[in-house]
Amino acid sequence: MKIKASNLLILIAILIYVLLKVAIATEFISEYLEQIILYTIIVIVVSLGLNLIYGYTGQFSLGHAAFYGIGAYSSAIICKILNIEDIYHFVPIIIISGVVSGFVGYLIGIPVLRLKDDFLAIATLGFGVLIRVFLDNSDRISDLLGGSRGFVGIPKITNLEITFFTVLILILLTINLINSRYGLFLKTIKSDELATSSLGIDVAKMKLLAFVSGCFLAGVGGSLYAHLYTFLHPSNFDILKSIDFLVIVIIGGMGSISGTVIASILWVGLIEGLRNFLPTEWMDFRWVIIPVLLIITMMLKPEGLFVKRSVR
């Protein structure tokens, strides 16, 4: 049954890809819209990372955008130094960027994941601020990084193929992870840590696994992002961005992969879509709609829009 489901998923994904490809080739989709679609896919993979950490394992992280930023800056600097501008050399860089984020997540995770709930949130928030300040002053290390002026002149490499298939593969791998013994342990940790360790499961190790995987996904997203917009600014990776991902995970439903995908599309769609409908002076109103949506979701369906109701 499960094999059939994943085959169906791949089939649908390829169908979507072909449709997108045709739409772009026939110029049915403008270059601007294509960029937004790619951005949506990137948001999906980063949110998926946070869903692993928070949605499945229940580790409340407010610093997710920092790992997204680490991936983006790593990718940009490596490509700049190595003069990489083509797609074939870009593939390993994406993975390396993810690994760098994952490794930083590992180093941070060992001390920080011993904390729970609010304390963990504060610690990860602190890490997020730390990275923001670091990036703001990064020009003191190397002029290339740009500091608070932003990182400019990043080669544009990200295209539909690389974004779509990288994210597709990562989604499939995440589904496999979730449907394995490890995925179940993550859920039991969220449900009851003490009981999980009483079953002989190393809770600290499992939390770290979720955290590092989540940071890896954020790093990959960051790498794709850097070479899509060719410009990075520290403000793109601060606490407000972390909250954006958090909102997506919560609205989509904690511990739901399809929910995360749909909520990401909805989120980017709303933010970018309303740009076309709202008069200029009302543009900032977009940032009111999302919190209102969050409040309504919490009131009507606190477990997320795309998740079955469960007992609490």
Next chain:
Amino acid sequence: MSIILDVQNISKNFGGLKAVSNLSFSVEKGEILAIIGPNGAGKTTVFNLITGFYTVDTGKIIFNDKDITKMHPHKIAKLGIRRTFQNLRLFKNLTVYDNIIAAVYSEYNYNIFSALFNTSKKKEINKKSEQKTLEILEFFNLLSKRDNLAGALPYGEQRRLELARAIATEPKLVLIDEPAAGMNPSEVLDFINLLNAARKQFNLTLLLIEHQMKLVMSISQRIVVMDFGEKIMEGIPEEVKNDKRVIEAYLGSELNLEVF
């Protein structure tokens, strides 16, 4: 008979409170040993010390000739000591099936690579785990509830599920903390039968904390009586029943004698 668990002079203080002081006892392979004592006597603390959730201040705990005194809870559990909790710690928002298979998976291992790439090893172990889980569910009469959420089960079944989860991997020693709390007399009777059947089926050694004297007296071979963190006596049920110190410390007054 060989000794499977040997508790040697353990003590545990919480601030100024002596929760457990200088306690020693041992559990023999295959037996059922009960720990009884009034509320606050330190029984659950003893369980938490054995399973590593608390660390002892002084003393030693030996399990199967291995010193487990300072070990992490998950390592102790891996060695074959499983437990239930006084106030039920089920994975409430997971199904009955997932509650059991989580325990089974703790013994049926495959690495992260297999998990990500759906190797044949993963499929094989998944199949084995599934089979084992269904067997356990059937034995504990929970098969018809397999897709129910654990938190939605009636209380008695939640107790049964927690016991099933502790026993699922056929551990060497099971610590059961007040299984009959909140059960009515007929449920207690059912539970005694279930415990006896499980013990035979899975060759269990049990360490039991219980207040329901009917359960304790009918099932346990030996009883350790605690009061204020100390062992006041140890013996077979008949001896304990008639011991004056026990009656004084545990029952308080003669009026309560009829609970025996």
